[in-house]
Amino acid sequence: xxxxxxxxxxxxxPEPIRSALVRRDAAYADRLDALLRADAEHRSALAALxxxxxxxxxxxxxxxxxxxxxxxxxxxxxxxxxxxxSQEMARLxxxxxxxxxxVRALLLELPNVPHPSVPSGGEGxxxxxxxxxxxxIGVPAKVxxxxxxxxxxxxxxxxxxxxxxxxxxxxxxxxxxxxxxRALANFMLDHHAARGYTEIxxxxxxxxxxxxxxxxxxxxxxxxxxxxxxxxxxxxxxxPVTAYHGDEILSHEALPIRYVAYSACFRSEAGAAGxxxxxxxxxxxxDKVELVTLCRPETSYDVLxxxxxxxxxxxxxxxxxxxxxxxAAGDLGFSSAKTYDVEVLLPGSGGxxxxxxxxxxxxxxxxxxxxxxxxxxxxxxxxxxxxxxxxAVGRALAALLEQGWQEDGSVRLPEVLWPYMGGVRxxxxxxxAVRS
RNA sequence: GGAGGGGUGGCCGAGCGGCUGAUGGCGGCGGUCUUGAAAACCGCUAGGGCGCAAGCCCUCGUGGGUUCGAAUCCCACCCCCUCCGCCA
Numbered sequence: 001x002x003x004x005x006x007x008x009x010x011x012x013x014p015e016p017i018r019s020a021l022v023r024r025d026a027a028y029a030d031r032l033d034a035l036l037r038a039d040a041e042h043r044s045a046l047a048a049l050x051x052x053x054x055x056x057x058x059x060x061x062x063x064x065x066x067x068x069x070x071x072x073x074x075x076x077x078x079x080x081x082x083x084x085x086s087q088e089m090a091r092l093x094x095x096x097x098x099x100x101x102x103v104r105a106l107l108l109e110l111p112n113v114p115h116p117s118v119p120s121g122g123e124g125x126x127x128x129x130x131x132x133x134x135x136x137i138g139v140p141a142k143v144x145x146x147x148x149x150x151x152x153x154x155x156x157x158x159x160x161x162x163x164x165x166x167x168x169x170x171x172x173x174x175x176x177x178x179x180x181x182r183a184l185a186n187f188m189l190d191h192h193a194a195r196g197y198t199e200i201x202x203x204x205x206x207x208x209x210x211x212x213x214x215x216x217x218x219x220x221x222x223x224x225x226x227x228x229x230x231x232x233x234x235x236x237x238x239x240p241v242t243a244y245h246g247d248e249i250l251s252h253e254a255l256p257i258r259y260v261a262y263s264a265c266f267r268s269e270a271g272a273a274g275x276x277x278x279x280x281x282x283x284x285x286x287d288k289v290e291l292v293t294l295c296r297p298e299t300s301y302d303v304l305x306x307x308x309x310x311x312x313x314x315x316x317x318x319x320x321x322x323x324x325x326x327x328a329a330g331d332l333g334f335s336s337a338k339t340y341d342v343e344v345l346l347p348g349s350g351g352x353x354x355x356x357x358x359x360x361x362x363x364x365x366x367x368x369x370x371x372x373x374x375x376x377x378x379x380x381x382x383x384x385x386x387x388x389x390x391x392a393v394g395r396a397l398a399a400l401l402e403q404g405w406q407e408d409g410s411v412r413l414p415e416v417l418w419p420y421m422g423g424v425r426x427x428x429x430x431x432x433a434v435r436s
Numbered sequence: 437g438g439a440g441g442g443g444u445g446g447c448c449g450a451g452c453g454g455c456u457g458a459u460g461g462c463g464g465c466g467g468u469c470u471u472g473a474a475a476a477c478c479g480c481u482a483g484g485g486c487g488c489a490a491g492c493c494c495u496c497g498u499g500g501g502u503u504c505g506a507a508u509c510c511c512a513c514c515c516c517c518u519c520c521g522c523c524a
Contacts (some may be wrong), residue, residue, distance in 0.1 A: 050492065053492085053494090064454045377465095380482095
């Protein structure tokens with residue numbers, strides 16, 4: 001799956017790319033220079049090799065020409081000359097392959113180029129774009145409580161037994177808690193399907209090749225769980241769903257292609273020791289409804305806005321307070337050119353937390369996955385891909401508990417969920433099943 | 437797991453050592469005809485790399501090998517299909 005990346009654009013006009021990458025991290029300036037040098041060396045080796053190959057091909061053809069004329073002596077002479085070339089050929093071939101590999105390795109380490117509209121700065125510099133303050137559903141409690149506390153009191157979440165069975169960062173949902181998780185996922189799927197997304201239920205295990213395609217490898221290897229047969233548990237359904245059209249040339253009439261997928265997601269959280277150790281926020285396994293769009297390049301920024309609205313619309317329907325922030329360049333994910341995070345309010349456990357992250361990946365993944373389309377003029381170009389949570393189910397559940405927590409110790413549910421909950425409108429302490 | 441069969445261009449499908457980067461069909465684009473459309477007929481139509489260009493190079497699942505020369509022969513791996521076994 002070694003494929004063209006956008007080296008040509010880098011080569012032709014490196015300056016804007018260099019300065020955009022530096023907005024992520026100043027260290028990329030040197031890496032870009034290393035890439036340009038490696039690329040120049042590679043191209044001169046390639047040109048030399050191709051000249052030699054052209055010569056060899058001509059000589060080879062002259063063998064059959066000479067034989068057809070019955071001139072065996074000339075044929076033998078040509079064969080001898082080709083044989084003489086073989087050593088030099090082999091030398092140039094291995095040189096060229098080495099240099100191509102070097103270019104590839106450097107290219108794989110370079111992240112996507114931030115869009116000009118992306119705010120500058122790092123983690124703390126996200127810009128709030130808009131906010132939605134939902135009126136409380138019931139009678140809010142005076143003292144907020146973290147969702148793990150509420151969940152345990154109401155018998156919805158069991159972290160202790162989950163740890164016994166599976167270790168830390170796992171949870172068992174039970175009773176109405178399990179029902180609520182399932183209700184949320186079903187509601188979100190129906191919600192997005194009604195807005196024109198096609199529902200996908202993807203495989204949870206993918207081949208290593210697929211992860212190279214989506215650019216999760218080589219950089220995020222330590223975040224992934226690997227199986228004994230060298231498959232990987234997906235960390236997001238973005239992976240199987242985006243790769244779904246890999247190696248295809250689509251008709252322009254098929255675009256945009258919009259998918260909504262539910263899946264469990266698995267993350268080893270290798271670099272997050274000690275962070276968010278309590279509650280549902282950071283688990284090794286969680287449920288997520290994901291949106292993926294493949295579209296024409298010229299429409300992708302409109303699609304980014306629309307998908308962010310789609311993610312938000314879930315929270316509006318659930319009557320959850322939230323805000324949208326534009327991530328700063330230094331905080332962008334590796335593949336993203338621009339990202340909006342949707343942050344839901346968790347009044348009991350410390351403010352706004354990411355519940356959705358919507359990214360325009362532009363052609364970054366489409367190039368390595370080989371997802372292209374034929375336009376009206378018959379020209380082949382890469383699609384742009386976008387992905388965004390629509391939304392993280394466990395975090396939505398946490399927000400429902402914390403925002404719906406009432407003075408009398410119950411949790412009021414938003415109306416859209418009632419049908420999915422079999423008519424249950426409120427989860428009260430009486431519903432508590434098993435105590436410790 | 438065992439035994440077979442197969443992976444070729446947007447799709448289907450030939451080719452099985454050299455003028456084959458690939459016959460043919462479908463689809464697409466352009467044209468003739470038509471008031472318009474359909475039908476019929478004619479022409480064009482794989483992807484990628486290097487180069488200002490002319491042009492050259494690479495690619496017939498992937499990687500090796502044989503050969504002056506490989507879609508075609510050999511080896512390994514991946515994937516798909518059929519039958520048998522096992523199984524939710």
